[in-house]
């Protein structure tokens with residue numbers, strides 16, 4: 405069966421292309437062209453029935469990925485499903501199950517089963533768990549793991565095929581060496597076996613499995629810089645050249661491919677990283693982790709990285725991989741997932757506005773109109789995180805009557821500048837403003853909800869009972885079976 409890429413090249417618009425066109429408010433033919441060119445991907449494994457397809461590409465709204473998954477040290481299957489739920493509820497466009505602890509198959513199968521968004525994995529992690537030591541991993545083991553995960557419905561997989569033997573000496577002078585897990589594992593394997601990276605050497609065999617299930621490559625940046633000092637060094641850019649080569653091989657096999665990027669990068673270098681990837685990888689969608697624009701703020705790395713991510717989105721990144729406040733410190737929990745997603749939804753949207761994505765600013769305009777009109781309920785409904793906005797307002801002014809008040813507790817009734825401003829305007833002036841902003845054909849007037857958490861969850865099986873209980877206790881207070889804020 406042809407992949408989305410092959411269909412697109414054959415001039416055929418698939419159901420998935422039509423669905424993502426509807427979600428992006430563009431012509432399906434435009435989606436087809438972008439997919440055919442390899443400039444966009446629709447990660448949609450044939451074995452993932454609960455998926456609502458979505459598109460990743462520079463020409464479309466910037467997407468956000470949430471990393472979840474357990475580690476040897478902590479987390480259970482229940483906790484993982486709760487994180488999946490939190491991620492989807494707060495607007496993750498994809499999730500990656502990066503589990504390295506116990507019950508890998510159980511956690512992965514549950515995640516795919518209950519996820520309306522594409523699920524990504526890094527198969528080399530499971531291969532490490534199967535082997536006695538890293539050096540003992542064989543290509544056959546890797547291939548088996550990849551094939552099984554494809555069968556389980558994983559939509560995209562990080563494959564660190566760009567870390568080559570000849571690149572390793574380039575990392576010698578680095579301040580933080582190799583910080584990618586997959587990169588460090590493959591470097592160790594090559595040293596132990598004195599042989600080339602098997603994911604590179606036998607990449608074409610991987611393409612065949614990927615094509616069979618229509619799994620999308622996420623070509624991993626195993627040599628990404630782990631600190632500002634290492635950003636843009638020879639090791640990083642040598643790997644990028646190899647990734648560019650592999651994008652072409654994947655496309656020849658009809659397999660969709662995106663490319664992963666750093667990491668830790670000073671703000672003034674972020675745009676050149678995006679431009680370089682576009683050029684070297686022939687416009688393949690760029691999927692960045694962060695980047696963190698300073699190394700000095702552990703505990704706040706959702707902020708250090710959202711700054712870099714905003715600039716990356718503005719410069720043309722297709723998807724941002726979130727970083728949570730726990731980065732460099734420990735495994736994130738559900739609350740960290742929420743904080744990371746809020747930071748990254750902001751980054752993605754701010755980048756889209758600055759890049760001039762058609763329609764992106766309508767959301768800002770709609771919220772601002774509600775704010776100036778003191779329509780507090782509409783302001784909350786339109787907020788990126790409505791539950792938080794409502795909660796914060798209620799902390800000082802909980803009464804229902806304050807939901808129409810012409811002030812909040814920041815300035816108080818007497819000093820509310822918007823109230824003073826409106827009262828000072830001449831008669832008729834306010835009517836004019838209202839007329840101008842409330843026009844039937846104003847795009848802002850048609851924005852009725854934030855464009856997050858709008859996945860169609862109708863094909864997701866009913867949640868297991870334990871998760872419903874967890875969610876009823878959740879301070880977000882959303883309905884137990886409500887995966888997204890608003891179903892569409």
Ligand SMILES: C[C@H]1O[C@@H](n2cnc3c(N)ncnc32)[C@H](O)[C@@H]1O
Nearest residue numbers: 471472473474475502503727731736
């Ligand atoms: C590559 C990046 O992936 C993230 N990462 C790795 N494993 C997990 C996990 N189990 N849960 C959440 N994030 C993870 C870290 O942020 C790391 O830096």
Ligand SMILES: Cc1ncc(COP(=O)(O)O)c(N)n1
Nearest residue numbers: 584585586625664692693725
């Ligand atoms: C955007 C992104 N997300 C996840 C990983 C996998 O992590 P690692 O390279 O450390 O194995 C990655 N390389 N890039």
Ligand code: SF4
Nearest residue numbers: 583585731732733734
């Ligand atoms: S996040 Fe923690 S476990 Fe992972 S590489 Fe950094 S120090 Fe090691």
Ligand SMILES: [Zn+2]
Nearest residue numbers: 583630668732
């Ligand atoms: Zn780091």
